[in-house]
Amino acid sequence: MSETRNEQLAVLESMVRIRRVEERLAELFTQGNIPGFIHVSIGQEAVAAGVCSGLGPGDSVLTTHRGHGHAVAKGIELRRFMAEIYGRQNGFCKGRGGSMHVADRNVGVVGANGIVGGGLPIALGTALASQYRGEKTVTVCFFGDGASNEGTFHEALNIAALWSLPVVFCCENNSWAQFTPQSSYMKVTSVAQRAAGYGMPGTCVDGSDVTQVRAAAREAVERARSGGGPTLLECKVLRWQGHYVGDAQKYRAPDDVKEARTHDPIRSYAEVLGAAKVLEPGDLEKIEQCVKAEIDDAVAFAAASPMADPADLLTDVYA
Amino acid sequence: MPTLNIIQAVNDALRQEMRRDPTVVILGEDVGKFGGVFRASQGLQEEFGKDRVIDTPLAESGVIGTAVGMALYGLRPVPEIQFADFIFPAMDQIVSEVAKFRYRSGGQYTCPMVIRTPYGGGIRGGHYHSQSPEAHFIHTAGLKVVVPSNPHDAKGLLTSAIRDPDPVLFFEPKRMYRAARGEVPDGEVVVPIGKARVTREGRHVTLIAWGAMWHEADQAAREAADLGIECEVLDLRTLQPLDIDAIVESVQKTGRAVVVHEAPRTCGFGAEISALIQERCFLHLEAPVARVTGFDTPFPYTLESEYLPRAPRILKAVREVMAF
Ligand SMILES: Cc1ncc(C[n+]2csc(CCOP(=O)(O)OP(=O)(O)O)c2C)c(N)n1
Numbered sequence: 001m002s003e004t005r006n007e008q009l010a011v012l013e014s015m016v017r018i019r020r021v022e023e024r025l026a027e028l029f030t031q032g033n034i035p036g037f038i039h040v041s042i043g044q045e046a047v048a049a050g051v052c053s054g055l056g057p058g059d060s061v062l063t064t065h066r067g068h069g070h071a072v073a074k075g076i077e078l079r080r081f082m083a084e085i086y087g088r089q090n091g092f093c094k095g096r097g098g099s100m101h102v103a104d105r106n107v108g109v110v111g112a113n114g115i116v117g118g119g120l121p122i123a124l125g126t127a128l129a130s131q132y133r134g135e136k137t138v139t140v141c142f143f144g145d146g147a148s149n150e151g152t153f154h155e156a157l158n159i160a161a162l163w164s165l166p167v168v169f170c171c172e173n174n175s176w177a178q179f180t181p182q183s184s185y186m187k188v189t190s191v192a193q194r195a196a197g198y199g200m201p202g203t204c205v206d207g208s209d210v211t212q213v214r215a216a217a218r219e220a221v222e223r224a225r226s227g228g229g230p231t232l233l234e235c236k237v238l239r240w241q242g243h244y245v246g247d248a249q250k251y252r253a254p255d256d257v258k259e260a261r262t263h264d265p266i267r268s269y270a271e272v273l274g275a276a277k278v279l280e281p282g283d284l285e286k287i288e289q290c291v292k293a294e295i296d297d298a299v300a301f302a303a304a305s306p307m308a309d310p311a312d313l314l315t316d317v318y319a
Numbered sequence: 320m321p322t323l324n325i326i327q328a329v330n331d332a333l334r335q336e337m338r339r340d341p342t343v344v345i346l347g348e349d350v351g352k353f354g355g356v357f358r359a360s361q362g363l364q365e366e367f368g369k370d371r372v373i374d375t376p377l378a379e380s381g382v383i384g385t386a387v388g389m390a391l392y393g394l395r396p397v398p399e400i401q402f403a404d405f406i407f408p409a410m411d412q413i414v415s416e417v418a419k420f421r422y423r424s425g426g427q428y429t430c431p432m433v434i435r436t437p438y439g440g441g442i443r444g445g446h447y448h449s450q451s452p453e454a455h456f457i458h459t460a461g462l463k464v465v466v467p468s469n470p471h472d473a474k475g476l477l478t479s480a481i482r483d484p485d486p487v488l489f490f491e492p493k494r495m496y497r498a499a500r501g502e503v504p505d506g507e508v509v510v511p512i513g514k515a516r517v518t519r520e521g522r523h524v525t526l527i528a529w530g531a532m533w534h535e536a537d538q539a540a541r542e543a544a545d546l547g548i549e550c551e552v553l554d555l556r557t558l559q560p561l562d563i564d565a566i567v568e569s570v571q572k573t574g575r576a577v578v579v580h581e582a583p584r585t586c587g588f589g590a591e592i593s594a595l596i597q598e599r600c601f602l603h604l605e606a607p608v609a610r611v612t613g614f615d616t617p618f619p620y621t622l623e624s625e626y627l628p629r630a631p632r633i634l635k636a637v638r639e640v641m642a643f
Contacts, residue, residue, distance in 0.1 A: 035620065036620060037444070149377050185376035268547050314616060
């Protein structure tokens with residue numbers, strides 16, 4: 001399937017936007033402007049950008065503690081996204097959620113989640129509701145390889161396959177769960193293998209290659225949309241940074257981190273597009289400028305947004 | 320005597336009990352090679368090996384379930400749940416299995432284990448790194464619930480918990496992990512489960528607290544003293560079994576009680592304590608029992624300083640019961 005130049009540039013721009021947003025978040029967090037914790041997905045942008053490029057506004061996304069990229073790629077408005085992470089009243093969740101719980105109903109970001117594995121069963125319900133109402137929308141649930149060991153993963157995959165639900169389970173396998181390497185918590189190295197046990201297709205792609213991610217995601221989303229049921233899509237990625245911003249990764253071999261950083265989904269896609277003459281000289285600079293302006297604007301908006309009001313402490317608990 | 324913080328005291332107790340008893344085994348997420356996210360098990364895998372300090376997958380239900388089986392077969396597992404907020408995936412194992420095995424097997428099988436978990440707010444952690452879920456477990460018969468406030472008690476109570484024949488939920492006040500420092504003897508320290516401690520004597524009001532809130536209560540008591548109000552401060556240390564005698568003795572003397580906890584107010588443990596006080600001290604009471612607690616909301620992300628009981632709110636309650 002041939003893609004237009006604009007589509008390709010949009011994917012590149014989406015990855016750049018995620019990278020720059022997270023770099024800025026890390027900086028703002030380090031300066032003390034953001035409460036809580038921040039987990040960035042730097043180096044893993046191809047998954048969010050690649051998968052979400054094939055989704056429409058009516059499709060739903062559930063994400064994790066490492067979820068900025070998915071929300072940004074799904075088209076969340078940066079101003080209120082930033083204000084949310086700042087914990088301010090103008091944030092999408094009135095500043096109640098913060099980085100780990102960003103949600104925006106308008107673009108189908110059902111929510112990031114501080115509970116690892118928390119989103120997996122919820123995806124069954126959004127997918128079932130869509131099926132029930134005869135809509136052709138799909139749900140994508142992002143999660144990590146660590147999460148694939150929670151009971152919720154196994155319950156969710158069985159039910160989704162059994163009921164042919166329109167879900168894509170997208171595992172970002174970065175081979176770490178916090179400070180512990182995968183060999184200490186899983187016997188298999190590929191999460192996609194597990195799909196067979198539930199009776200659904202499982203695919204594994206290089207998650208640093210956005211072209212591969214897009215192709216695999218397109219197939220999975222089409223299957224879901226056309227009534228063909230769920231897919232387990234595994235994207236192998238490399239975690240460039242620590243588990244959270246401020247984690248110096250002393251538990252990791254320096255060479256491992258260095259090696260991870262040689263897999264740069266943005267640089268390699270820019271090279272591919274450059275070689276194909278899709279990306280002309282000056283295009284990337286334009287993308288960077290435009291993204292920077294958006295982020296500057298969002299940060300200014302967040303910083304000027306009012307702090308959470310103590311008078312609101314008791315609201316939104318019940319209708 | 321060495322000065323330790325709470326995390327060091329916990330580490331010390333784990334190490335000593337593992338040396339003393341080869342059936343003590345630690346398991347949990349990031350506890351092994353990394354030594355735990357708060358460093359509670361630092362150095363233990365090096366000393367005791369991978370068979371006794373086990374890194375598990377992210378699988379809280381699996382971790383506690385494994386501990387159940389180990390305990391039934393004569394081991395003393397000490398599972399760690401990384402944050403108390405992540406205990407809920409294991410709730411079924413804890414409530415349906417851990418708590419009930421002794422009872423339902425007519426005493427044939429028992430489940431001695433210590434589920435260690437950091438709890439509480441004040442670290443800007445938001446919804447899932449801040450909660451104080453102790454009441455759920457106190458409400459579940461068959462579990463003991465222990466909450467130390469200082470390094471000495473952390474070591475002594477953890478030692479007792481590991482030796483206890485019943486399952487113990489051991490809640491560690493994470494905000495005080497490094498902030499609370501104190502002298503802790505090198506060798507064996509045993510603080511009995513089920514015994515509260517009067518940390519300050521006074522004749523006007525009894526302040527009842529545990530864990531991180533004991534520090535706030537103590538602060539409030541100092542400030543009250545400047546106003547001429549003498550508070551008696553009780554650090555409960557164990558919530559189940561509760562040292563009701565210590566509470567009754569104090570409240571019968573003072574005639575006034577203020578209970579402090581971080582957890583939401585409704586059905587928080589303060590409600591039970593308040594009921595017990597009015598059942599046993601009714602004729603001694605000079606004022607209704609006051610509760611200073613978190614609010615009936617999920618844990619707030621940015622409003623935690625409004626949410627958490629702090630000394631000024633406690634002091635206000637003290638003045639109100641005095642003025643009643
Ligand atoms: C139920 C639960 N248990 C433990 C944690 C603590 N925790 C947060 S992130 C994480 C590791 C997650 O690993 P993975 O799912 O692979 O995602 P990654 O961080 O690699 O993106 C852990 C253990 C949690 N948030 N929720």
